[in-house]
Amino acid sequence: MIVGRTSKAPSETKRVTVDFSQWLDTAEVVGSITTPVVALQPTSYPGPFPYPASVVIPTEYPDDPTPLLVSGAFIISPDSLLVRLFATAGTDGNGYSITFRATGSTSGRIVEVRVDMSVRNSSVRVL
Numbered sequence: 001m002i003v004g005r006t007s008k009a010p011s012e013t014k015r016v017t018v019d020f021s022q023w024l025d026t027a028e029v030v031g032s033i034t035t036p037v038v039a040l041q042p043t044s045y046p047g048p049f050p051y052p053a054s055v056v057i058p059t060e061y062p063d064d065p066t067p068l069l070v071s072g073a074f075i076i077s078p079d080s081l082l083v084r085l086f087a088t089a090g091t092d093g094n095g096y097s098i099t100f101r102a103t104g105s106t107s108g109r110i111v112e113v114r115v116d117m118s119v120r121n122s123s124v125r126v127l
Contacts, residue, residue: 007118014087021081029080031105036070041095068096090119
């Protein structure tokens with residue numbers, strides 16, 4: 001399940017927080033998480049949208065000399081309803097997905113979540 005989309009500059013360290021409070025049962029917390037897995041996304045389809053039936057979606061992957069890294073992922077205490085991770089590096093112009101699983105402390109239910117992240121030269125804009 002995609003829970004969010006965000007962007008970052010290659011030189012930034014991006015903090016991402018995922019809220020599990022609506023998914024957990026009453027009085028339950030996030031009991032554990034798996035190590036996040038980062039995947040490079042294929043080259044984007046430029047349009048038109050929606051996809052015409054004759055279009056084959058590209059499966060080519062761009063060059064990735066500085067891959068996106070997740071430098072830390074942990075359950076935030078004392079409530080333990082949030083998971084925070086930090087993403088660093090990434091190649092300008094590339095898109096990535098960060099996937100991990102969370103397990104409920106009492107129900108044992110497992111949910112896999114995905115955060116999509118695009119890397120752009122700067123995420124700060126002058127208005």
